[in-house]
Amino acid sequence: MSSKGFFSEYDKSIKNRIVEEGYDLYFSRPCGYVLAKFxxxxxxxxxxxxxxxxxxxxTGGVLLYWQDVLLYTSIGFVLVTxxxxxxxxxxxxxxIYDQRSEMGKYLDFFNDMLVFISCYLFGLLYFTDTYTLAGILALGLTSGYVHSIKSNLYEYYKGEFLHFSLTDSKHRNPPVDHIKENFDRTSSLLRKVTYPVLIDYVKRQNKIKFRSDETTRIFEEAREQDPQKFKEIYERNSRKMLAGWAWVCGSNVMRNGILVSSLFGRIDIYVIANIASYGLYLLVGKKQNQVDRxxxxxxxxxxxxSLERTSAAEVQ
Structure with missing residues (x-):
């Protein structure tokens, strides 16, 4: 089979080129496509x-504990990548093979969480003598919290973009009540473990998102009234924001930051920088509010x- 024939289903395998980061388009997705076929x-x-x-x-995250051994951190770099x-x-x-499932979607973020926890935990344990165990715990928890917030919001706005651009609404998280009523948590241990993490994830997303529920309702009504026209308006205004969210909150940036700093034996510097990046996250959120307005x-x-109701409330 020719390479062209082999990659004939490539476009089907990705979500939307607009929401894909350059790192993904030119590296992760082509490699992922080959692995998916394999x-x-x-x-x-x-x-x-x-x-x-x-x-x-x-396993790769565990190896980041030995940051004074380049061989181990290099292997860890390769495994996490x-x-x-x-x-x-x-x-x-x-x-590609029409095997999408609700559980698969939720399993993605759960697995990501475990991998990043492993990287933070073992990477920082190397610095116990420098920062003390209490200091390491404080740094790890704070950085992990900032990481989870940023990752959560980036996924939220990607899902919103895919929905309002009429591409794929499946990437939006459903309401918490819908999950509680429909998520089967009796069939396996994995589902039982995933369920509380998922509920917390969606609740946190609803709490920290910069877009108000009223704004979302207005957008939904506009989408229903004239889908194509609202799609054009939403894409034109929001497309550049995806790059902002990706650079500040994207998993690729955070993963590569962890790995590169570990190769130099200084994951602690990345962790401190990640905590400081919370300020940038707030700036991107403020810009997102301006775009929504x-x-x-x-x-x-x-x-x-909804728009009439909002205008009336503002007058009052």
Missing amino acids: FHKLKFTPTNISVLGMLIGV FAGLMDSADGQAAR RILNEIEDWDLT
Whole structure:
């Protein structure tokens, strides 16, 4: 089979080129596509690929403990990077072979969380003598919290973009009540463990997102009234914001920051920089609010119930 024939399903395997980062488009997705095809030949399901990638990534994270041994940190670098490719491959396999599932979507972020916890935990334990165990615990928890907030919000705005650009609404998280009513947490231990993490993830996302529920309702009404016109308005105004969220909050930036700093034996510097980046995160959020207001201004003459209700409340 020619390379062209082999990659004939590549476009089907990715979400949308607009929301894909350059790192993903030119590295993660092509490699993930090859891995998806390879593991499909071995009869692996997307969930199998995801779990295997998590185990590889956690192992790589453990190796970051030995930051004074370049061989170990180099192997850790390779394993965590490969886990990132596997994380791409599972979703691509699901799209290529129509094996998408709600559990697969949730398993992705759960596995990512375990890999990053492993990297932070073992990478920082190397510096116990420098910062003391209490200091390491404080740094790790603070950086992990900032990491989770940034990652959560980036995924939220990617999901919103895919939804309002009429690409794929499946990447939006459903309401918490919907998850509680529909998520099957009785069939396996994995589901039982994933459920509380998922509930916390969605609750936190709803709490920290910069976009108000009222703004979302207005956008939804505009999308329903004239899908194509609102798609054009939303894409034109929000496209550049995706790059801002990616540079400040993207998993690729955070993963590579951890790995490169570990190669130099100074993951602590990255952790401190990550905590400091919370200020940048707030700036991006403020810019996002400005973009949302610009969208609202463009549709202010539309006949929308929510928009009228909001205007009336502002007058009062």
